[in-house]
Amino acid sequence: MSEALNILKEVFGYPAFRGQQAEVIAHLANGGDCLVLMPTGGGKSLCYQIPALLRNGVAIVVSPLIALMQNQVTALHEIGVRAAVLNSSLSQQEAMQVEQRLLANQYDLLYVAPERLLTARFLNLIARIPLALFAIDEAHCVSQWGHDFRPEYIQLSILHKRFPEVPRIALTATADMETRKEIIERLGLDIAKIFVSSFDRPNIRYQIVDKTNSRSQLLTFIQAEHPGDAGIVYCLSRKKVEETTLWLKKQGLHAVAYHAGMSMQQRSMNQEKFLREEGVVMVATIAFGMGIDKPDVRFVAHLDLPKSIEGYYQETGRAGRDGQAANAWMAYGLGDVIQLRRMIQESDAQLKFKQVSARKLEAMLSLCETTNCRRIRMLSYFGEIIDTMGCGNCDTCLNPPKVWDATVEVQKAMSCVYRTGQIFGAGHLIDVLRGNLTARVKEWHHDRISTFAIGEKLPEKTWRAIFRQIVALGLLTTDSEGHGALHLTEASRAVLKGQQSVYLRQQTRTERLSGKRSDDDPMPLDSAERYLWEQLRLWRAKIAKEHGVPAYVIFHDATLHELVRLRPQTEEELSQVTGVGARKLDKYGHHLVEILRGS
Template sequence: MSDALSILKEVFGYPAFRGQQAEVIAHVTNGGDCLVLMPTGGGKSLCYQIPALLREGVGIVVSPLIALMQNQVAALCEIGVDAAVLNSSLSSQEAAAVEQKLLAGGYDLLYVAPERLLTGRFLNLITRIPVALFAIDEAHCVSQWGHDFRPEYSQLSVLHERFPNVPRIALTATADMHTRKEIIERLGLAMAKVFISSFDRPNIRYQIVDKINSRSQLFSFIQAEHPGDAGIVYCLSRKKVEETTTWLTGQGMRAVAYHAGMSMQERHLNQEKFLREEGVIMVATIAFGMGIDKPDVRFVAHLDLPKSIEGYYQETGRAGRDGQAANAWMAYGLGDVIQQRRMIEESEAPIKFKQVATRKLEAMLSLCETTSCRRLRMLSYFGETTDIAACGNCDVCLNPPQIWDATVEVQKALSCVYRTGQNFGAGHLIDVLRGNLTERVKEWHHDRVSTFGIGKDLSEKTWRAVFRQIVALGLLTTDHEGYGAFHLTEASRVVLRGEQAVHLRLQTKSQRLAEKRQVDDLASLDSVERNLWEQLRTWRARIAKEHGVPAYVIFHDATLHELVRLCPQTEDELRQVTGIGVRKLDKYGNHLIEILRGH
């Protein structure tokens, strides 16, 4: 491990291993198979990159996305590691050149798409060279129940069959107990050691607000807490992505779109703009994001409800990879609950798949409606327990919701559904409950039902919250015809009979949490330090443009913060800064010292 630590310091520029990194690296270097569950930003890549440098031969990394491979290879080449990609983005001549250099032993690491790896040509090719290890990144893609399923991943057990003496390391940031079991079974890792790090990302603040006007709420959130920051906004549909992008751009924000309906060239250009430029907001469907390792994403926002906690965790985990403060913000309403339930019910998937999807959605709804710490609820879902009672960095902890006994009001709502024939959605039912004599109420003679006007003491907003929460609780379901009409469930009957009490969250005016945020590093800088910070950022942007790589490949923001804080004046002092290894010291040391000595 002294050799591993030396590589960590001299090549990657980090002073010490974190968490279980050292144990994983020792296990793989000694030839062991393993499954590694580590949160986004937890340093998974080092767990296979360092063993690949320590063992004889080339490390073969199976990765699902072209963008991920290219960015990781660019970062490795920047620090002097011989790495390359082999995927569909290369021309036949470029691919042939990579293969020739591979046969000549010219690479430490080769990133390959699963489709390419599984071809007979490639498998025969690597039988002719020493292979240090196989790393299967984003291993949750093997799960047929998961949000990122890739059919090719289920065939990767061939690696163990063809190369039984080559260690394999499967890595993911997102896997509940069921998914872990599936990864082990499908990849033939029954004898592998399992390393599970904490799923907690303490630098991310989780906030879920009641959806009123989601675009305006999003705009207010960005203006208040993230002006000029890079962020990701997730929407469920392509149409909503395009509309939101246009709207944000119209408000003066730098926003670009990404969804599967765009041409590959459009997606590539927008992704490169997001990765290489600062302060760009990516508005996207879930087609975007896996493997995006941009470290300075300061917020991830959801305008629609994710299908599962795994999806939510994976998507929000793209914020704050550098360890600095970041936000996970979501606007959530009744329509989201109805839409997601309907999508499951109308799916042509097998009944077992629908059951799994329903269970995952219910867990997601429970997270949205929880009256206790959101972080602890999410960690519990992944099987992680903790001694603390509250995280202190989610909206529930910072602004605890009030709970009220809503049993009578819920009975009124359920009775109204029944009295109106179980044929109407929330809007009409609220009109009946509040005694609003609309044309539709008169047309259906619902001013004559016993529930007309019995809920006039509550506002429309409160009633919408009641319906949202009782749908989330499974006391109501929607029709299959797509009209949004509510139907009673078996669970609702015990409430109507008075055999079960119902306690709900009390709707209060959303409070901004910005004033409760911890002061970040940038806010604490004085005018001289801020000037140095801007000089370093300008220099970094220029170098990145010259090299054709994103700015963070040169140095992360965390490294620039440390340069400002320590203001090193010599090469020896620069060596002590996290993120500056031997190669970067040789390439950029003189430039940095010149800038720093001016301060």
């Protein structure tokens, strides 16, 4: 491992391996297959990049996204690693040049899409050269139960059949037990060594708020906690992405949109803006994000409920990849639950798939409604148990929710569902409970039933929270026709008969969190440090523009913070800073020392 450590320091600029990186690298470099489950920002890429430099031949990296491939290759070029992409973004002439250089042993790593790799032409091409290893990135794409299913990934077992002597590494940041089993089965990794790192991202603060006016709530959150920061806002529909982007622009934010309905040119342009410019807010559907390598995303916000904990974990994991403090914020309401259940019911999927989707949604609802630590609940979903009462960095830890005995109110709500014929949604039911004489209430004569006005003492907001929580608890369900009407379930019988009590979360008035800063949060800067920080950022932006790369490819924010904190005065001292490898020291050392000495 001494050679691996030397590459880590000299090429990548890191002083030591993290977590299980050293074990994975040793196993793969010695020719063993492995499955690696490691959180976003945990250093998965190094697990195959360093063995690629240690072993003879070229490493073939299978990646599902063109943008991800190009970003990784650009970053590798910056530190002097011989890498290339071979995908549909290249012209025929460019592709032929890459193939010729590949045959001439001029690459250490080659990134390809699964569609390209599976062609007979490509398989025959790589059969002519020494192969160091195969790396299958985003391996959860193999699972038909996962949220990023790619049919081509199922066929990647051909690699082991065609090249049985070449070691393989499959990597993902998101996989529950069911998905892990499928990855092993589909890719033929039965005898592979499995490395499971902690899924915990302690630098991310999780917060879920009751949805009232989600856009205004989002704006308040950004203005209060992330002015000028880069962030991602996820919406369920393309229309909502467009509307939210326009609205945020009107509020003075630098926002861009991304969804599958846009032209590829527009999507690429907006993605480049997000990656290369600072302080851009990307508003997107889940079509955006897999493999996005931008390390300084300071927040990820959800205006709609994700379909599963895997999706939520993967999406929120795009925040704080640099280890600095970041936020995962979500606004969640009853409408989200009804909409997602309707989507499951109305889909053309097979019954088993619908059942799996419903189970995943129930787990997501449990995360939203928990009164205990959200991080512990989320980690337990992935089979990880942590020995603590709470993380101290999520909303339920920082502002523990109060729980109240809502049995009587829940009985009133369910009685109202029954008395009105189980054909109405929450809005009408709340009008009946609160005694609102709307045209619809009069039309259906619901001002004459026993549940009219029996809940007039509670405000509409509280009743909405009650309905949302009892739907999440499975005491009510939505109709199979997809109209949002609420129905009693078998579980509601015991509550209505007084045989079971129901305790619900009490609504909080404030959404601002108070509490400790993350241990990974950089220390506040004084005026002199702030000046140096801005000088370094300006220099980095200038260099990045000259090289045509995102700023973080030059240096991460974490490295700039180290420079501000340590203020190295010589190139020798500079070489000890995390993120400054030999190639970058040679290219930028003189300029950095000048800036640091002049501060």
